[in-house]
Amino acid sequence: MDSRISANDALRNIAVIEEHVPGAKVLHPARRYTQIITLLVLVLIPASGLFRIDPEAGGFILLDRQIWFSDMLIVMGFWILVASLLIMMYSLVGAVFCGWMCPQNTVSEWANNLTERLLGRRANMMDVSGQRMQVAVRRKSWLNYLVLGLALLAASMFYALIPMFYFYPPEAIWSFVSFQYDERLAGSLHWIYFVCVAVMLMDITVIRHLLCKYMCIYRVWQHSFKTRDTLHISYDASRSDHCANCNYCVDSCFLDLDPRQPEIFDSCVNCGECVVACDRLHSRSKKLEGPGLLRLTLGDEWKGRYRGALGSFFGRAKSALLATLIGLAMFAGGLLSYEPASFTVERSKAGGSDQMVDYRINVAYKLFRPETMHIRVKGLDDRVYRLEKTDLVFDTAGRQDVLLKLAASLPAGLYRFSVSVESDGGWRSSFNLVHYAGRQPARPVAATVSPGV
Numbered sequence: 001m002d003s004r005i006s007a008n009d010a011l012r013n014i015a016v017i018e019e020h021v022p023g024a025k026v027l028h029p030a031r032r033y034t035q036i037i038t039l040l041v042l043v044l045i046p047a048s049g050l051f052r053i054d055p056e057a058g059g060f061i062l063l064d065r066q067i068w069f070s071d072m073l074i075v076m077g078f079w080i081l082v083a084s085l086l087i088m089m090y091s092l093v094g095a096v097f098c099g100w101m102c103p104q105n106t107v108s109e110w111a112n113n114l115t116e117r118l119l120g121r122r123a124n125m126m127d128v129s130g131q132r133m134q135v136a137v138r139r140k141s142w143l144n145y146l147v148l149g150l151a152l153l154a155a156s157m158f159y160a161l162i163p164m165f166y167f168y169p170p171e172a173i174w175s176f177v178s179f180q181y182d183e184r185l186a187g188s189l190h191w192i193y194f195v196c197v198a199v200m201l202m203d204i205t206v207i208r209h210l211l212c213k214y215m216c217i218y219r220v221w222q223h224s225f226k227t228r229d230t231l232h233i234s235y236d237a238s239r240s241d242h243c244a245n246c247n248y249c250v251d252s253c254f255l256d257l258d259p260r261q262p263e264i265f266d267s268c269v270n271c272g273e274c275v276v277a278c279d280r281l282h283s284r285s286k287k288l289e290g291p292g293l294l295r296l297t298l299g300d301e302w303k304g305r306y307r308g309a310l311g312s313f314f315g316r317a318k319s320a321l322l323a324t325l326i327g328l329a330m331f332a333g334g335l336l337s338y339e340p341a342s343f344t345v346e347r348s349k350a351g352g353s354d355q356m357v358d359y360r361i362n363v364a365y366k367l368f369r370p371e372t373m374h375i376r377v378k379g380l381d382d383r384v385y386r387l388e389k390t391d392l393v394f395d396t397a398g399r400q401d402v403l404l405k406l407a408a409s410l411p412a413g414l415y416r417f418s419v420s421v422e423s424d425g426g427w428r429s430s431f432n433l434v435h436y437a438g439r440q441p442a443r444p445v446a447a448t449v450s451p452g453v
């Protein structure tokens, strides 16, 4: 052997083991980012006005406009679109929502990790056997308990706020958290919030993944769309000797599943944590060669029977795809024909005067930006009616009433007239009315109201 071997040659002779850690390097961070982004999206969707429930108007807010149940095309199109897309997602990737996006699982994992750090490895898992938490002796400190308790409380307070974004605009939420008076907030909201925080705290402290394991109907619903081709965990049984004395993957599964025995309709949520665990193990081991034994796959790749899962998916998804297109068309059609306002005219029961007969004009404005509406009456002499006001100013969506008073001294007969409302933004509509004036001094006995052009 040449004793004058150069340093470069010496370095070149050192064997380099190439690590294969796609699970640990890609899957795990990708899932974490997805979980965080999902939480942000859950808040941003209502906060941006994209979607919010509007109990006062009896509908919801979509793209910053009120949608009533009478806006059938938008309501039906939206739900058909969402439902069909979800069904396609379940068919292709199974219960990925649970493993990658579910806020309940996200906070449960976070709580488990925090508990593990502060109280030790055995303390994080709650189970139905009623076993007490086993806190590592060296971590039995009041400070650790206190930090854990405060962190869980803060998370509960944040989580309990999220549903409120679906009922109130961000400014009202700010008023709520900064203890300012806001007329939009319900009087009992602080109590409701307090109950939500208590429920959430119980969930984060005790229930955690038990909800996913034993109580979640939505997970079962998603599994009903699963087939052999749906994304699932695949196990390389040809190298099963690697598994001797190893339980790392089972240990990493929050549902306590054994990914080495995959069944089509098991309760796996495709989180991929077992894949990460096995890849991590193989990358660190000097004995185990090759990549990990587990991976997320469509079809059955390991056994050489890859079934063209995408082709199969599109074959199965035809009906759902058709529903998606129909939903999209209805939704788009609904948005194009959307009416930003509407109004009704009806006989007012609050008349009161023997000399006048009242009609109540109720104008509803559905957009969350300022607008001015103008009311006109056509077909009646100016001297026989009085309009309470002709211009209505809206700062935001809402309703306003205007009284139209007809003189009770009208000569007997039928009077045809119309009420029209026009906005500065260009929207206009009108109602045709037929008013019957009886003999004096009797009050008019009937009026019919019919929508005009």
Ligand code: SF4
Pocket: 242, 243, 246, 247, 248, 249, 250, 260, 277, 278, 281, 292, 293, 294
């Ligand atoms: S982590 Fe990998 S090697 Fe260990 S038991 Fe699971 S599949 Fe086998």
Ligand code: SF4
Pocket: 099, 233, 252, 253, 254, 255, 256, 257, 258, 259, 267, 268, 269, 270, 271, 272, 273, 274, 275
């Ligand atoms: S088996 Fe693996 S992918 Fe399925 S839930 Fe358990 S850890 Fe997640």
